[in-house]
Amino acid sequence: MKLLIKGGRVIDPANGIDGIRDVLIVDGLIVKVEENINEEADEQIEAEGKIVAPGFIDMHVHLREPGFEHKETIASGTRAAAAGGFTAVVCMPNTNPVADNKAVVSFIKQKAEQEGKVKVYPVGNVTKGAQGEELTEIGELKAAGVVALSDDGKPVHNGEIMRRALEYAQMFQLPIISHCEDLNLVASGYMHEGYISTVLGLRGIPAAAEEVMVARDIILAELTGSPVHIAHISTAGSVRLVREAKARGIKITAEATPHHFTLTDEAVIGYNTATKVNPPLRSSRHREAILEALADGTIEVIATDHAPHAREEKEVEYAYAPNGMVGLETAVPLMVTQLIHTGILDWSEAIAKLTINPAKILNLPLGTLSAGSPADVTIIDPEKEAVVDPARFQSMGKNTPFAGWELKGWPVYTIVNGRVVMADGKILE
Amino acid sequence: MWKRKDLLGLKELSADEINLILDTAVPMKDIIKREIKKVPTLRGRSMVTLFYEPSTRTRTSFEIAAKYLSADTSSLTVATSSVVKGETLIDTGKTIEVMGADVIVIRHEAAGAPHLLAQRIKSRVINAGDGMHEHPTQGLLDMFTIREKKGKLADLKIAILGDILHSRVARSNIWGLTKFGAKVRVVGPSTLLPKEVQRMGVEVFQSAEEALKDVDVINVLRVQRERQKKGLLPSLREYSNLYGLDRKRLALAKPDALVMHPGPMNRGVEIMPDVYDSLHSVVDEQVTNGVAVRMAILYLLMGGKNVNEVVN
Numbered sequence: 103m104k105l106l107i108k109g110g111r112v113i114d115p116a117n118g119i120d121g122i123r124d125v126l127i128v129d130g131l132i133v134k135v136e137e138n139i140n141e142e143a144d145e146q147i148e149a150e151g152k153i154v155a156p157g158f159i160d161m162h163v164h165l166r167e168p169g170f171e172h173k174e175t176i177a178s179g180t181r182a183a184a185a186g187g188f189t190a191v192v193c194m195p196n197t198n199p200v201a202d203n204k205a206v207v208s209f210i211k212q213k214a215e216q217e218g219k220v221k222v223y224p225v226g227n228v229t230k231g232a233q234g235e236e237l238t239e240i241g242e243l244k245a246a247g248v249v250a251l252s253d254d255g256k257p258v259h260n261g262e263i264m265r266r267a268l269e270y271a272q273m274f275q276l277p278i279i280s281h282c283e284d285l286n287l288v289a290s291g292y293m294h295e296g297y298i299s300t301v302l303g304l305r306g307i308p309a310a311a312e313e314v315m316v317a318r319d320i321i322l323a324e325l326t327g328s329p330v331h332i333a334h335i336s337t338a339g340s341v342r343l344v345r346e347a348k349a350r351g352i353k354i355t356a357e358a359t360p361h362h363f364t365l366t367d368e369a370v371i372g373y374n375t376a377t378k379v380n381p382p383l384r385s386s387r388h389r390e391a392i393l394e395a396l397a398d399g400t401i402e403v404i405a406t407d408h409a410p411h412a413r414e415e416k417e418v419e420y421a422y423a424p425n426g427m428v429g430l431e432t433a434v435p436l437m438v439t440q441l442i443h444t445g446i447l448d449w450s451e452a453i454a455k456l457t458i459n460p461a462k463i464l465n466l467p468l469g470t471l472s473a474g475s476p477a478d479v480t481i482i483d484p485e486k487e488a489v490v491d492p493a494r495f496q497s498m499g500k501n502t503p504f505a506g507w508e509l510k511g512w513p514v515y516t517i518v519n520g521r522v523v524m525a526d527g528k529i530l531e
Numbered sequence: 532m533w534k535r536k537d538l539l540g541l542k543e544l545s546a547d548e549i550n551l552i553l554d555t556a557v558p559m560k561d562i563i564k565r566e567i568k569k570v571p572t573l574r575g576r577s578m579v580t581l582f583y584e585p586s587t588r589t590r591t592s593f594e595i596a597a598k599y600l601s602a603d604t605s606s607l608t609v610a611t612s613s614v615v616k617g618e619t620l621i622d623t624g625k626t627i628e629v630m631g632a633d634v635i636v637i638r639h640e641a642a643g644a645p646h647l648l649a650q651r652i653k654s655r656v657i658n659a660g661d662g663m664h665e666h667p668t669q670g671l672l673d674m675f676t677i678r679e680k681k682g683k684l685a686d687l688k689i690a691i692l693g694d695i696l697h698s699r700v701a702r703s704n705i706w707g708l709t710k711f712g713a714k715v716r717v718v719g720p721s722t723l724l725p726k727e728v729q730r731m732g733v734e735v736f737q738s739a740e741e742a743l744k745d746v747d748v749i750n751v752l753r754v755q756r757e758r759q760k761k762g763l764l765p766s767l768r769e770y771s772n773l774y775g776l777d778r779k780r781l782a783l784a785k786p787d788a789l790v791m792h793p794g795p796m797n798r799g800v801e802i803m804p805d806v807y808d809s810l811h812s813v814v815d816e817q818v819t820n821g822v823a824v825r826m827a828i829l830y831l832l833m834g835g836k837n838v839n840e841v842v843n
Contacts, residue, residue, distance in 0.1 A: 289761075297727035301542070303642035303664030303699060306726060373643030418619055419641035421662070 103144055104128050105520055110149025110481065114156055115454035116470035125154060127477040130520035135471050145522070147515060149481055155453045156471050157189025157478025157518065160430060161460040162254075162279070162333060162357060162405035165191070165222070168209060169198025174410040174498045176210065177217040179430070182408070182497035184524040186430040187513025189478035190221035190468055191408075192460075195232070196255040202227035202238045207246040219523050220516070221478070223249040223466065228267045228278060234259050237267055244274040249464045252279035254333060257315055259285060261322065268328035277329045277355075277463055282315035282340070283381070292421055294367040294382040302370060304420060307382050313339035320347040320354055329353035331463055334407050336362045336381040338391035345400045355463050356395075357403035360429060360436040361503070363392050369503055375416045375423035376503040379409070397446050402459040404452075406433045410499020428499040432490055434482060436504070438511025442484075481515035488512055496529060533831040537649040537656040540665035541706040549707060553675050555827035555838050556820070562599055563822055573602035576833050579632040580606040580659070581623065583639040588794060588818070589659050589668070593636050596825035602633075602833075620644060621651045628654045633833055637661075655832045663697050668828060669793050670703025672821040674711075676813055677748055679820070680789055684711035690742050690784075691715065691733075692774060693752030693801055694723040696763075700793045704750060705731050718742035719752075719774060722763040739774050743783040750791040751776050754801050767800055777803040781811065789813050 105127040112123035112135055124139035125132065160183060166174035174182075176193075183191045193210065195201030201210065207224050214222035226243035230236045232253045240251065251271055257280070258264040264278075271278055288311045293299050295306025316332055320343055323330040332344060335356045347354045361379060366386045369377045377383055395401040409426025416423050437456075441447045447455075461469030468478060487510045492500035516524035523530055533551060541549065562570055578597045580590050590606060597604045607627070620639075627635055634655045637645050642662030649656040660666040678684055689708055695701045695717045708715050709732040717728060718736040729735050736742035743749060758764045776790065790802070790811040798804050807814065830838075 295726050297730045300725035300728055301702070301731065303662050303702060305663070373646050414619070417621060417647075419639065419644045419647060421641040 103520060104141065105145045105147070105477070105517070106139060106141060106143035107147045107149050107154055107479065107481070110152045110154035112154045112471065113449050113453050114471040115450045116156065116458040117472060119471070120450050125471060125479065127520040130477050132471050132473055132475045132477050134473055147481070151483070151485070152514065153449060153482040153484055155480050155482065156457040156469050157516070158187050158434070158456040158480045159190045159192070159460045159466065159468055160188045160406050160408065160433070161192040161403060161464060163191045163193050163408040163430065164196065164410065164426070165193040166410060167197065167213065168206065172412050176213045176222065178496060178498045179408070179410070180214065180218040180220045180222060181529050182428070182430040182495060184219040184516045184529055185496045185527065186432070187434045187480045187482065187516055188220055188430060189480060189516060189518045190223060190466070192223045192225060192249060192464065194252060194254040195225050195227045200227050200232050201225065201248070202230050202232065204242050204246040207243060207248055211247050219529065220518050223464065225250045225252050225254070225279065227251065228253045228258050229263060232256055234263060237263070237270060240270055240274055240276065244276060248276065249466060250277050250279050250331070252281065252333070254279060254281045257281050257283045257285065261318060264319070265322050265326060268322055268326040268330065272326065272328045275465060277331050279331045279333050280315070280319045281333050282312050282319060284311050284314045287311035287314065292378065293370050294384045296367060296385045298367040298370060302373070304370070309337035309339055309384065309388065312337050312381055313343065316340040316343050320344070320352055323347070323354055324352045327353070329355065329463070332356040334359050334362065334381055334405070335401060336384050336388060336392070338388045341391045341395040341400055345395065348400065355403065356401045357405040358392050358396060358401045359405060359407045360433045360440070361427060363389065363396060364436050364440050365503065373420045374503060375418065375420055376427055376501045378420060378423050378425055379427055380425035393446055396441065396455070402455060403463065404433065404437060404455040405460070406430055408497070410497050411501050413500060416501050427501050427503060428495065428497050430497060431495050432502060432504050432509070434513045435488070435509035435511050438482065438484060439509045443510060477517060477520035479515070479517040480513055482511060483514045484511045486510065486512045486514065537645070538667055538828055538832065539645050539649060539656065539658045541667045541670045541703045542665065546710045549671065549674070549710065552671055552824065552827050552831065553678060555831060556675050556823040558838050559826035559830070560820065560823035562826070563819060568599050569601060570599065571601045572830060572835065573597065573600040573833055576633045577603045577605070577631060578634045578636060578829065579627050580604070580636045581627065582606070582608050582659070583644070584660070586638055586660070589638065592818070592821045593659065593825050596822050597829055599822070600826055600829060602829065620648060624648045624652045628652045634829060657828060657832065660699050662699065664699055665703045666699040667703050668821070668825055669700050670707045672817055672824040673704055673750060673791060674707050675820045675824050676791065676817050677789065680813060681747060684708060684713045687713045687747040688745060689713050689715050689748040689750065690746045691717045691750045691752065692739065692742070692776065693719050694754050694758065695719050695728060695752070696723045696725045697755070698752050701752060705733055709733070716742050716746070720764065720770070723758070739780055740783060743780055746784045746788060748789045748791060749776060749781070749784055751802050752793065753795065753797060771800050775801055775803060776806050778805060781806055791817060794818070
């Protein structure tokens with residue numbers, strides 16, 4: 103099976119490529135990326151005017167299965183990923199039961215193989231039951247196929263447990279993805295603490311609730327020499343801490359979500375529960391710090407924190423709504439519209455944050471168009487304009503504050519192992 | 532002319548809209564003073580109070596206001612409501628709507644609950660207090676009382692004293708009063724002052740003595756005992772020592788200063804009994820004016836055009 107992608111602007115940050123090239127794929131592997139490949143192919147994609155990139159990896163999604171299949175399933179979540187231009191997703195373990203054991207991890211992998219449209223890499227829990235008290239059987243989780251550890255949704259509050267987790271996980275080359283939140287400082291807050299929370303009368307979550315945990319994890323990363331990846335970083339103070347830690351050579355990486363680099367807490371005005379996320383949407387000062395950190399490389403990953411919820415769960419009073427918004431199907435156009443068309447990032451920098459950077463953090467053999475690599479490819483039409491319409495989402499979750507937004511720069515092809523799974527927004531069966 | 536479907540807060544109201552309510556409340560107050568306190572204006576209309584938080588005075592005030600205008604009233608309280616059965620606010624609201632309620636008066640512990648309801652049902656919605664957000668009818672009755680006693684709102688110095696952070700009354704007062712050029716000060720312990728509250732157009736004080744100097748009005752807020760448990764206050768004793776309105780602190784204000792309180796009061800904590808019983812206190816008038824203002828709001832929301840048709 104030969105697939106030839108002709109005449110696109112190939113951007114492969116892993117190999118320093120940015121130019122008009124053809125990409126030849128044979129039997130699911132990249133064979134060559136060159137100018138003017140003239141070979142007979144079974145299938146050819148004309149990519150003039152399009153961006154051809156290594157397949158995008160979303161290293162932070164919630165697929166909700168097992169346990170919350172009314173919100174999302176592995177089937178629907180991976181269709182959403184394919185629709186959004188992602189060829190691989192890394193799914194968080196806060197399912198029911200949680201992924202703190204081999205059985206759940208194996209179930210997720212098996213389901214993904216049977217029903218998944220894109221590649222699925224599970225994250226295992228740091229602690230049993232995500233209770234923050236006892237380490238999981240990390241060796242067994244690694245053997246079952248987890249690519250990282252996290253109690254995402256919750257912090258590992260106990261510093262001693264976090265220290266031991268970092269030390270132990272090192273033996274298995276598993277990074278820990280840290281959900282940084284001091285729950286005492288959160289103190290039942292619902293949104294960013296600032297002027298808008300004052301006006302709306304919603305309890306605020308101070309930026310410090312995130313920052314004290316980021317500081318702790320940096321100190322523990324230094325103590326143990328183990329890598330820590332800061333999930334969904336959202337504040338100026340966190341960014342400053344990460345930047346300083348990197349300068350000192352500490353193994354710390356960070357991701358930002360499209361909603362944190364696009365929206366501020368002003369989006370909460372009107373009490374739209376689609377804006378209720380954790381960490382909360384911050385003020386413009388914090389958003390600007392996130393943009394700066396994306397530009398200077400302090401934040402090397404863009405991840406969605408795709409968090410689908412059922413309609414009835416979000417159609418309640420703001421205080422009672424669950425945290426989270428869907429992100430897989432809007433991430434790429436938000437990135438292109440907010441970061442590339444505005445000049446904050448160039449294409450190569452942006453694509454690196456969705457390809458080679460997450461692949462390196464998670465030790466995945468992905469994120470590149472090198473010959474011999476799995477043929478995962480994302481093709482974007484940088485000029486395509488469309489309005490976000492949740493009714494057309496593949497995800498079961500429609501909880502997005504971007505409904506009705508006109509965005510420019512949409513994925514038009516998603517190719518997994520040399521097979522086209524999405525073309526022009528349609529999922530191919 | 533009143534054009535809004537709902538009354539959700541004072542932030543979004545214009546000064547003209549607020550004036551319309553306050554002006555309409557003047558003849559309403561005359562009705563309250565009559566021997567026969569009933570006019571047929573809203574006969575055949577219905578108001579339902581939907582209270583998710585306990586409240587006696589606000590709910591009763593609304594019910595009396597509706598009855599004086601001959602509207603039918605029903606009330607639903609949380610203990611008997613379907614919340615315990617797992618029904619959502621929207622479903623409860625829709626049920627009340629299809630029973631024919633013209634107006635739903637809602638009190639809820641969650642900020643924004645009236646907005647959610649207003650977006651999803653056709654009945655008119657009045658916010659009777661939502662979490663820490665707004666309490667617009669209290670704000671309006673406070674403004675009505677001040678205007679009645681002082682003849683104006685512009686340029687008055689008004690201190691709001693106490694737990695500003697958790698107070699929906701404070702927020703409605705601030706939005707309403709500042710629209711008319713009143714100089715609003717907020718004062719309380721730093722743990723009970725919300726972030727960046729000065730951006731709402733107020734001056735912020737931590738010292739009661741400084742804040743009360745030369746003010747025309749002191750609006751004292753209730754302090755809740757649970758604040759101590761949450762680490763926001765070391766003790767009610769210390770709060771009272773630092774912020775309780777006693778004779779000495781009252782003397783810092785203008786000689787004819789008004790003392791207001793939205794009730795219910797913790798006598799001896801945020802306000803001393805002798806201050807409450809002094810001639811400065813207009814707390815009883817606030818309660819009467821509350822009925823007048825709520826009559827005005829019900830009248831305007833249910834399509835009233837010419838207030839003379841009510842009083843004549």
